[in-house]
Amino acid sequence: MKVLVTVKEVAEVADDFEIAGTEVDERYLEYDLNEWDDYAVEEAVQLKEDGPADEVVTVTIGPERADETIRMALAKGADRAVRVWDDALEDVDLLDVETKTNMLAAVVEEEDPDLVLSGVQAGDDAFGATGVSLADHLGFQWGAVVNALDYDHEAGVAHVHRELEGGVEELTDIELPAVLTIQTGINEPRYASLRGIRQAQSKEIAPKTLNDVGLDADAVESDLTLTSMYEPESESDAELFEGDAGETAGRLAEVLREKGVAE
């Protein structure tokens, strides 16, 4: 079977940063593989190593800059990559779920995978919705927030655990083709080996425009418009202890003794 993994390059914001307009100033951003997608890639690569998957393809919505992040996924064991981008997207500051769905669906239809793995959410805009939306758009089954996956190749069924709130997991059987959104902790993502990094250099990253995947500019008109961005006001009324480590530890110890929890 063929497994497609959605891979997003996300911006991480430094502890101290400035906002310019409706964006965090570029100087304070670092780009990395989305944490949840790292687990999704690992799950896909394990499916290949364990037998059921023949090929693992990643798909990314992002500009050329994202190739560096995509190479990380390839170095971890994905076979090849597709990256969709278009000049029409340069000025959109918040891609909505529908836009991402349209773009990813176009690639899924071309690639025709049996299983699509996607991170539960992205660390930057955190909509947490694209995977399920994509499934419904494609007429695939789906499961959100999956933290255990046992694939029955014969039956074409994924036995999954969905991580509900409060330490309860839901056990669900999902018929393929399906999109599963993968929760952190489902596996231990590997570090890319030197060999993997070397091999990744020669793996294909196919850049595609909207036109290439059969979409026109209307398909990427976002319903959402970012109108402001600001730092949330601190509601802190904590008493902060100052001084060197010895002094602050002394004050902390006082509090613990006062509250009667440590002697």
Added chain:
Amino acid sequence: MSDVLAVAEHRRGDLRDVSYELVTAGRELADATGGDLHVAVISGDTEKFADELNREGVDFIHTVSEGEEFNHDVYAQAVEALHAELDPEVLVMANSVNGLDFAPAVANRLDLSLATDAVGFEYDDGLEVTREMYGSKVETTVEVGGDRTAVTIRGVEWPAADGVGDAEVAEFDVDIDTDAGSTVTGFEEVGGGDVDISEADFIVSIGRGIEEEENLDLIRDLVEATDATLSSSRPIVDNGWLPKNRQVGQSGKVVTPDVYLAIGISGAVQHVAGMKGSDTIIAVNTDPNAPIFDIADYGVVGDLFEVVPELIEEFE
């Protein structure tokens, strides 16, 4: 139409708290749009749930009796049909694990604009939601275009609705294909084992700031010196450094000790959901803007690798 439809959430026989928060949020929206508030409750003991949901501000309650527990195929089809019947301007659902298992599908099939994880609303000519980005580092306002919208709300951001309403309750008849391809087969409790951290009086909790697994020994020394109970935020358990029964937060345990000492924990909303009921919260973190300081009573902005060894010394 300018009505609002809220979809309640329940699990294993009980409405979840967010259902009452959805009533409040839904009422807020309905007041802004000038429409009625409809609440849908799907599966399980819908009669009992409808009774409990009949709180101030609810105009109509629609029950769909199909199955016992949440199943996304049932929810998506039921909400799709109700939406077609009521044509609400705004559809509001929980930004919960189950909410995110059906809301995006409903938005897709009904072609609704979707904004998830809202923490606030503004309504002028159209809907504008407040939501966070970059792990709570910034807040944004987002204009939600289109004339039919769907929103999921974060738990605990709206107060629970109370009082007794005089909503009209009616069963909504809908043909549901129960053979759509997903079957819930059961539930499993996780996080049992050697210790129940929810019983502890004094908890030392560790987060990402510990950096490496080996460094946990430092925290274990502190735990031993102070006779505390050790817990952690999610990444530590995800990494396999501590077992699941030590995890505090939305998907782990809820704890309410006398003192909760959070070390190297930034205080993401999912973590805070599990410990904000602690009597006294103390935070040690290098980032003065970390949200953990918003709920802390005492804090040290500093390096745990400097502060913790000194703290151990205090108790040895």
